[in-house]
Amino acid sequence: MMTRSDQRFLVGLIGAGIGTSMSPPLHELEADRQGLRYYYHLIDLQHRGQTVGELLGAARRLGFRGLNITHPAKQEVLEYLDTLSPEAAEVGAVNTVVFEPGRAVGHNTDRYGFAAGLARALPEVSFGHVVQLGAGGAGAAVASALAAAGVRRLTLADPDGERAHRLAGAMAVHPSMTVEIIVPGEVPGRLATADGLVNATPIGMEGHPGVPIAPEHLHPGLWVADVIYRPLETELIRAARDRGLRVADGGGMVVSQAAASFRLFTGREPDERRMLADFARLAASGPRHRSPRGPDADRESARP
Structure with a gap:
């Protein structure tokens, strides 16, 4: 059995209407297999009065390692970042933010x-x-x-x-x-x-x-x-x-971008074949997807 790491990764997703996102289980299942303490939270813009910039700042203060960004904020988020990776700069859109010491870096794994x-x-x-x-x-x-x-x-x-x-x-x-x-x-x-x-x-x-x-x-x-x-x-x-x-x-697309984001957040190499199998099983289970940690893990439990 994989030994659980002492490293903790707090990550999340900012977007609108993301209640049935598969990102939490996709990331957490792979993290569990790698023995990581990994928590993925949904931050739905439909239920918050804060701007994307305010949410990024709050997540950073709370110790998030990074965030995925989805519709409708992939271009809006640009003004709140310190620097962009080459691929994000080319396409002018960000779907992954990694918090590094002193700066927020935008990436595009899409x-x-x-x-x-x-x-x-x-x-x-x-x-x-x-x-x-x-x-x-x-x-x-x-x-x-x-x-x-x-x-x-x-x-x-x-x-x-x-x-x-x-x-x-x-x-x-x-x-x-x-x-x-x-x-x-x-x-x-x-x-x-x-x-x-x-x-x-x-x-x-x-x-x-x-x-x-x-x-x-x-x-x-x-x-x-x-x-x-x-x-x-x-x-x-x-x-x-x-x-x-x-x-x-x-x-x-969602599996491969999730794998690339997981790599950026953790520095670990994900197994895309296993993640594709996870996706197939989750997709077959219906519109409401549950994290391996129980029925409440997909809730918007992080409240930056």
């Missing part, structure tokens, strides 16, 4: 998470032309991952044109990929000749029901990926599967 999940789910697909919906925090990481995967043409659609142009500018560091910005109404026309579609919007997640593109526009030969994992089978993923298309749900 880029790695999406790339790893996509490679596992959709090996050997064509990356000639991809249509991406959404240019927010998750979208920035996705675009960078697609560039690294070899996408030659990225068509980017977001209701916020200014945000889309900012992301396109950031992708200029990848000269092998051209970026075209369109309004959402132009998506069906571009999709007709695309190899892949990625949904990097919140549409389809818990609290944001719906489908980001009408299913009739999903043509044979198209592959479809979604960054959402709550629910794991979004309406978009279901529609694509019903049409016989190859799909990548958000499960692979």
Whole structure:
């Protein structure tokens, strides 16, 4: 049996509507296997009157090792950090904050998470032309991952044109990929000749029901990926599967980004295969996920 370490890790997640997040059990199960004292807390913006900056400051004072950041705060958090890792600086979004002596460092593990999940789910697909919906925090990481995967043409659609142009500018560091910005109404026309579609919007997640593109526009030969994992089978993923298309749900991304965050928080190497098995079991258990430490461990018990 693994000997329990005297090291203690207090970490958490800041976001909105995160009550069914799988992050606590994913992190805590891996920590238990490694013999770590590890506590993961949910800090839901829907139930608090504090700003993201105030929550970061309070967590730091309470001795948190770090925090994951999710929708809608991945870009808002930037102004409260002391420095950014290279990947976070490139995409302009942070999903992991590590508190080091005298400074708060922002990282982005979403880029790695999406790339790893996509490679596992959709090996050997064509990356000639991809249509991406959404240019927010998750979208920035996705675009960078697609560039690294070899996408030659990225068509980017977001209701916020200014945000889309900012992301396109950031992708200029990848000269092998051209970026075209369109309004959402132009998506069906571009999709007709695309190899892949990625949904990097919140549409389809818990609290944001719906489908980001009408299913009739999903043509044979198209592959479809979604960054959402709550629910794991979004309406978009279901529609694509019903049409016989190859799909990548958000499960692979959430596991790999969690593994990368765990590495940053602890300095320990996680076993992604074990974490994928944990995820599969948790996903099969239903919408309410429990930590290995009992029914109360997922509650917002840390109150910075």
